[in-house]
Amino acid sequence: MKTEVQEGKHRYLLLAARFLSWGLVFVVAAGMLSGCRSRDQYKALADKEVYQILQNKWQDQFGEMGNYQINEPNVSITEALPPSRELKLAEAVAVAVSYSREYQTQKESLYRSALSLTGTRHQYARQWFGTIDADYALRNGSDNITANSSAGVNQDYLIGNGIQVATGLAVDWSRFLTGDPRTSLGSVLSATITAPILGAGAGMRARETLTLAERGVLYDIRSFSRQRKTFVISIISDYYNVLQQRDSVAIQESSYKRLIDSTNQLRMEVDVGQRAPYDLGEAEQRLLTAENNLVRTRQRYEQTLDEFKVRLALPTEVDIALAQGELAALEEMGVSLPAYTEQDAIEMALDRRLDLANTVDSLDDAARNLELAGKGLGMQLDLIASANADSMPPTQAARIQFHEGTYGLGLSANLPLDRKSERNAYLTALISYNRQKRTLEEQIETVKLGVRQSYRDLAETAESHRIQMIGYDLAVKRVEVEKLSLKYGRGTVRLLLESEDALVSARNSVVAALVNHMIAKLNFFRDIGVLQVRPDGMWEQVTQ
Numbered sequence: 001m002k003t004e005v006q007e008g009k010h011r012y013l014l015l016a017a018r019f020l021s022w023g024l025v026f027v028v029a030a031g032m033l034s035g036c037r038s039r040d041q042y043k044a045l046a047d048k049e050v051y052q053i054l055q056n057k058w059q060d061q062f063g064e065m066g067n068y069q070i071n072e073p074n075v076s077i078t079e080a081l082p083p084s085r086e087l088k089l090a091e092a093v094a095v096a097v098s099y100s101r102e103y104q105t106q107k108e109s110l111y112r113s114a115l116s117l118t119g120t121r122h123q124y125a126r127q128w129f130g131t132i133d134a135d136y137a138l139r140n141g142s143d144n145i146t147a148n149s150s151a152g153v154n155q156d157y158l159i160g161n162g163i164q165v166a167t168g169l170a171v172d173w174s175r176f177l178t179g180d181p182r183t184s185l186g187s188v189l190s191a192t193i194t195a196p197i198l199g200a201g202a203g204m205r206a207r208e209t210l211t212l213a214e215r216g217v218l219y220d221i222r223s224f225s226r227q228r229k230t231f232v233i234s235i236i237s238d239y240y241n242v243l244q245q246r247d248s249v250a251i252q253e254s255s256y257k258r259l260i261d262s263t264n265q266l267r268m269e270v271d272v273g274q275r276a277p278y279d280l281g282e283a284e285q286r287l288l289t290a291e292n293n294l295v296r297t298r299q300r301y302e303q304t305l306d307e308f309k310v311r312l313a314l315p316t317e318v319d320i321a322l323a324q325g326e327l328a329a330l331e332e333m334g335v336s337l338p339a340y341t342e343q344d345a346i347e348m349a350l351d352r353r354l355d356l357a358n359t360v361d362s363l364d365d366a367a368r369n370l371e372l373a374g375k376g377l378g379m380q381l382d383l384i385a386s387a388n389a390d391s392m393p394p395t396q397a398a399r400i401q402f403h404e405g406t407y408g409l410g411l412s413a414n415l416p417l418d419r420k421s422e423r424n425a426y427l428t429a430l431i432s433y434n435r436q437k438r439t440l441e442e443q444i445e446t447v448k449l450g451v452r453q454s455y456r457d458l459a460e461t462a463e464s465h466r467i468q469m470i471g472y473d474l475a476v477k478r479v480e481v482e483k484l485s486l487k488y489g490r491g492t493v494r495l496l497l498e499s500e501d502a503l504v505s506a507r508n509s510v511v512a513a514l515v516n517h518m519i520a521k522l523n524f525f526r527d528i529g530v531l532q533v534r535p536d537g538m539w540e541q542v543t544q
Helices: 002-035 039-057 089-099 101-122 202-271 277-311 325-333 342-352 354-375 420-487 493-527
Strands: 127-139 142-159 163-176 183-198 380-392 396-400 406-414 531-533 539-541
Touching: 039 101, 039 202, 089 101, 089 202, 101 202, 142 202, 163 202, 183 202, 183 396, 202 277, 202 325, 202 354, 202 493, 202 531, 202 539, 277 493, 325 493, 342 354, 342 420, 354 420, 420 493, 493 531, 493 539
Parallel strands: none
Antiparallel strands: 127 142, 142 163, 163 183, 183 380, 380 396, 380 406, 531 539
């Protein structure tokens, strides 16, 4: 009989354990289905929060918002190319800001900065928690199976003057499945207020941590905005460099064809005895040199084009060409100098430069840190108020017994008996502040120097283009003169060949000077802070 009772009790325990296990599995599964999200959902939530931070902190002086999200483009890069596979300048820049690996890295760095801020903000946001536990215990012939859960919310607040408020609400549930069929459901409401009276309290340090995190994202947006301008200028420069290399091929081909015609003409004159054979030999030797130069120029163009493809994140085997009309448009635009005096440019740069604004604000950060470290040297005195109230037992969790709660008010003092670490922290902050002051002073002079250099580069490239144009006109006339002189027996083959080489060099120099001036102008506008990048990736000059 006793054995049957024990076996029945054993079966009951097994049944209860299975019931508890399946119940726990059901609860966990339900929690996962209702509360857990997929990876894509988590990413979408993070994207929404990050991009909202960037939008809130983006200022008009940074330019229009665009090309800052790290989401993958909807189409592949080859599908984004025009059907003709001929890229205009605007199309090349648009591809670069959408697909370039270098630019993607810049965007990811900005995203990570804002993502880090969401974690810092979360420390002072509403935080929910929930746990589920189940236990089986057998002791001295008595067994208990219990299921427990706990849920609640905590939140910290930072108020002005370093006051910190911590609040919490927790709800606990317990159920005894065997042995004791009781159920308990209770809640606890708590709050603590810490207000610094003397010194630097924890709230002040926490607020400074949050302030630095907020300002850090602003600094990174400024840096990203300037990097974006530099990136676009580099793409434009590379684009024109490819066109310049292709134009060099065309120039070399034209020269090679003219040398072929000249050599054929000399060959006929030698055959009829009008020219000495050594003139033909010199021309043929120069023709071979020109052919070799043409091969090298073509290879250099193809290499430059492939390197440009890599910058755009295009496969090198993709067959593309750059619109030659862009170089013609640049030639038609010609050379012009901005209507800024050097002093006007410097003043505008000191007012608009985003990297300089970061340094100025970093000095403010260092000053606040120095003040906070200085407060840590003296006596630390905090006023602390606390409250804790439970609900009515056993199951009335919603009815908080405020009249039976525990309330406290007190002072917490830390006497300045040992301030070695605080002293070291203060001296470190003082050194950092002085160093940041010197950094700002040096950067101001560096900005001035850079603007002066950019201003001189503008003038130099404009003057260089003027000189090269004169040289090109002279080279064209020289070729014509040498052709006529040779035709009427007053010139030499060597002078004609040398004039042809000079013409090739002069034409290349004109194109190079034009491109250099264009890039110098873009760099100048960037350095004085009036260059902005549009959402399509192209640039514009702002004057307000």
